[in-house]
Amino acid sequence: MRFGRSLASQAHPGWRQHYLDYDALKQSIKDCAEAQRAAAQQQGPPLSVRALLEDSQAKFQSQLDAEVLKVVRFYQQHSAQLLEEVDRASEGLRQLLRPDQQEQLPRSADKAAALEGSVEQLEELMLETTQLLQYVSLNMTAIRKALKKYAKNVVATNQPVSGFLALEIEHPNDPGWRVLQGTFLPAAVAQDLHDMQEHEDVLGAMARLQQLVGETEDYRRRLTASASMRMTSGGERQLGALADHVVEMVAAQQDAARDSALVHAVPWLERAAGMFEPAPADEFAVATVAGLVLNNLSTLLFLANYTAVLPPTDALCVRIGVSSSYTGLIMAASDLAAVVASLGISFWTQHSFKQPLLFASLSCLAGNLLFVAAYQWRSLSALLIARLLNGLGSARTANRRYTADYVSRSRRTAASAAFVGASNLGMALGPLLSLPLAYLPDRQVAGLSVNSITAVGWIMALLWVLFFAATLIWFPDPPKRLPIGLAPQDDSMSLPAHNTSSSKSSQLKQPLLTAAALSRSPNEAETGELAAHAEGDGLASDGALLPHVLAAKQQQQQQQARGAATAAVWQATVPATLACTLALFIQKMVQQGLLDSIPLFAQRQPYSWRSSQVGLFIGLLCAAMVPVNLSVGAASSRVSDRSMVVGSLAMCVVAQLALTRSAASAVAFLGGAALLLTASVVLEGTATALMSKVIWSGFATGVLNAGLLSTEAGTLGRLAGNALLWGVGRATGLDDGQLPRFAWLLFATLAALSAMLLVHLACVYGRLKG
Numbered sequence: 001m002r003f004g005r006s007l008a009s010q011a012h013p014g015w016r017q018h019y020l021d022y023d024a025l026k027q028s029i030k031d032c033a034e035a036q037r038a039a040a041q042q043q044g045p046p047l048s049v050r051a052l053l054e055d056s057q058a059k060f061q062s063q064l065d066a067e068v069l070k071v072v073r074f075y076q077q078h079s080a081q082l083l084e085e086v087d088r089a090s091e092g093l094r095q096l097l098r099p100d101q102q103e104q105l106p107r108s109a110d111k112a113a114a115l116e117g118s119v120e121q122l123e124e125l126m127l128e129t130t131q132l133l134q135y136v137s138l139n140m141t142a143i144r145k146a147l148k149k150y151a152k153n154v155v156a157t158n159q160p161v162s163g164f165l166a167l168e169i170e171h172p173n174d175p176g177w178r179v180l181q182g183t184f185l186p187a188a189v190a191q192d193l194h195d196m197q198e199h200e201d202v203l204g205a206m207a208r209l210q211q212l213v214g215e216t217e218d219y220r221r222r223l224t225a226s227a228s229m230r231m232t233s234g235g236e237r238q239l240g241a242l243a244d245h246v247v248e249m250v251a252a253q254q255d256a257a258r259d260s261a262l263v264h265a266v267p268w269l270e271r272a273a274g275m276f277e278p279a280p281a282d283e284f285a286v287a288t289v290a291g292l293v294l295n296n297l298s299t300l301l302f303l304a305n306y307t308a309v310l311p312p313t314d315a316l317c318v319r320i321g322v323s324s325s326y327t328g329l330i331m332a333a334s335d336l337a338a339v340v341a342s343l344g345i346s347f348w349t350q351h352s353f354k355q356p357l358l359f360a361s362l363s364c365l366a367g368n369l370l371f372v373a374a375y376q377w378r379s380l381s382a383l384l385i386a387r388l389l390n391g392l393g394s395a396r397t398a399n400r401r402y403t404a405d406y407v408s409r410s411r412r413t414a415a416s417a418a419f420v421g422a423s424n425l426g427m428a429l430g431p432l433l434s435l436p437l438a439y440l441p442d443r444q445v446a447g448l449s450v451n452s453i454t455a456v457g458w459i460m461a462l463l464w465v466l467f468f469a470a471t472l473i474w475f476p477d478p479p480k481r482l483p484i485g486l487a488p489q490d491d492s493m494s495l496p497a498h499n500t501s502s503s504k505s506s507q508l509k510q511p512l513l514t515a516a517a518l519s520r521s522p523n524e525a526e527t528g529e530l531a532a533h534a535e536g537d538g539l540a541s542d543g544a545l546l547p548h549v550l551a552a553k554q555q556q557q558q559q560q561a562r563g564a565a566t567a568a569v570w571q572a573t574v575p576a577t578l579a580c581t582l583a584l585f586i587q588k589m590v591q592q593g594l595l596d597s598i599p600l601f602a603q604r605q606p607y608s609w610r611s612s613q614v615g616l617f618i619g620l621l622c623a624a625m626v627p628v629n630l631s632v633g634a635a636s637s638r639v640s641d642r643s644m645v646v647g648s649l650a651m652c653v654v655a656q657l658a659l660t661r662s663a664a665s666a667v668a669f670l671g672g673a674a675l676l677l678t679a680s681v682v683l684e685g686t687a688t689a690l691m692s693k694v695i696w697s698g699f700a701t702g703v704l705n706a707g708l709l710s711t712e713a714g715t716l717g718r719l720a721g722n723a724l725l726w727g728v729g730r731a732t733g734l735d736d737g738q739l740p741r742f743a744w745l746l747f748a749t750l751a752a753l754s755a756m757l758l759v760h761l762a763c764v765y766g767r768l769k770g
Contacts, residue, residue: 292415
């Protein structure tokens with residue numbers, strides 16, 4: 001049976017208009033496919049055909065948004081009503097069981113009538129609970145089926161837009177298959193959809209109803225044993241049917257959990273910030289305003305500290321007495337230490353968040369003081385050690401993970417936006433710091449130099465002291481977050497865990513009356529246990545496999561199935577994940593090579609810029625990338641991520657080829673630098689977004705997760721870019737006569753690496769599902 005007919009036949013008649021209108025969405029998909037075919041065959045004027053396609057896609061998007069919102073709102077309203085009705089039924093039964101109430105019903109017929117009334121009410125509520133769980137299951141399936149059909153018949157799904165909700169669906173039989181559909185629903189709707197998928201309120205009602213069934217049965221048994229009540233035959237059948245309704249509820253809940261697990265609501269800004277972990281349950285969302293502010297300040301200060309030394313680096317090399325090519329080595333020292341620090345701090349956050357922040361601030365403080373001393377001593381060794389200490393102060397993995405682990409789903413998008421904003425602001429403020437310091441006179445204070453170069457170290461040291469004090473006083477270390485599925489459990493039995501992606505739901509208990517328990521009598525269970533002990537060959541007297549042998553065989557089959565599924569996931573996701581990781585590595589390598597080389601070009605002929613002018617140029621370039629990021633978000637609704645990754649990488653190659661002539665042409669230098677930085681920022685945003693779509697969900701959690709993978713790829717890319725600049729500088733020299741050769745070798749190498757990645761992306765383009 002086709003799903004549309006199946007949905008119509010299974011829908012609750014009284015709620016029919018509240019289900020997802022699958023037929024209307026299917027018609028919109030058909031309109032999109034026809035408009036797409038017309039565009040491909042150019043049936044009509046190009047502009048009108050294109051407009052028709054865009055209008056049909058917008059109509060589908062609008063319908064999908066409205067239908068999802070309709071379903072969520074109905075669930076919220078009806079689940080709240082169900083809870084109220086269950087509370088009233090519970091109170092009514094409690095009143096019936098009170099001793100004084102028993103005295104008011106002396107006759108057996110009155111007691112039986114009251115009990116049968118309660119049983120009838122319980123039966124209605126259990127049917128309503130089952131219907132609501134089936135409502136969840138059918139609508140989750142309808143969303144998945146509609147998006148699957150849209151992806152199959154239309155060239156590209158609507159791409160996620162930052163600040164809005166995205167819907168990600170999986171295939172029940174193909175672990176590596178996924179589709180991501182952008183919407184224009186507010187990101188806050190993700191919490192409402194998540195609540196519907198978790199349906200913890202309905203699970204609570206279900207547990208309460210099962211408890212009431214048990215209490216009702218106990219009450220009937222006591223009164224029947226004391227001969228004070230005898231139910232009618234119809235009442236007895238109705239009470240016996242409650243067990244069947246429990247089985248139906250459990251089955252409906254399992255179906256709802258299975259179908260909900262294949263649809264995911266994704267607030268897209270979180271993925272752009274590199275936060276792939278599921279949001280914590282509300283009781284674990286203990287992030288404070290002070291904690292979030294201090295974590296974002298840590299990111300801002302570190303990136304400002306990292307980039308602040310770029311403008312005066314050339315003058316610093318002259319002071320120390322080394323070639324300007326050592327700029328790459330000086331910057332690379334921080335990256336080398338940051339690679340180690342990111343991994344170590346990621347493990348450290350398993351035990352504490354406050355301690356890594358304090359360690360990072362002290363490390364950066366020591367690094368800045370040693371930076372000043374290196375200038376005073378004219379020591380390259382001291383300078384490299386200073387930059388190593390600065391790199392050890394990279395606590396960005398802790399900053400990102402604090403938001404991912406302890407910010408609730410409803411606040412996570414805003415927290416992610418703040419994290420991204422703090423990173424961008426730090427990148428821009430570091431170089432701009434050289435602007436007000438440019439006119440600082442060179443003075444000696446207590447035998448130490450204070451000038452436009454050392455003032456960077458003094459100011460950053462003061463800021464880190466203030467940050468250390470603020471963290472020590474105001475940062476509350478959150479409690480250790482238990483791994484998913486390892487939350488404390490009660491020994492008693494209650495509802496089944498229905499979604500392993502939620503730490504809150506993992507604490508829900510097993511059902512009081514499960515389908516297996518209801519289908520076997522105590523005598524049957526006892527007989528089975530005795531037979532299992534009596535038979536030694538695994539066979540019962542009739543030749544059938546004993547239960548424990550059958551269970552062992554089933555477990556072995558499940559393990560084999562899991563192994564096959566893991567292999568399928570690996571094959572489907574790893575090549576695409578590797579491609580995205582390489583893209584992030586190359587992007588940071590290109591970006592760092594560009595930023596490090598700007599002072600080397602700008603402070604020589606024919607430009608001869610001062611360090612303050614270099615800082616202003618780099619700062620303005622970094623600040624201009626904020627609207628570029630916003631433009632990427634807007635464009636993502638029309639252009640697929642994999643297309644933007646390939647396009648931005650091709651743009652990087654063009655810009656790098658232009659920069660090979662940057663030593664001779666101001667236009668090539670200024671235009672090429674702006675184009676290359678813009679292309680690298682677009683590449684970073686789209687590669688991060690694409691990674692979130694293709695990466696296996698198993699890499700979303702834990703210490704060695706996707707967020708750490710992307711962070712380390714970026715850090716290693718910066719290290720490689722700095723090392724390349726140092727190596728090219730050492731090979732060519734950096735006096736004015738060798739500058740054209742330096743520019744050609746540096747940017748031609750970067751262009752060649754980018755082109756190689758472009759070829760690799762072309763080979764795996766079909767696996768990049770974005």
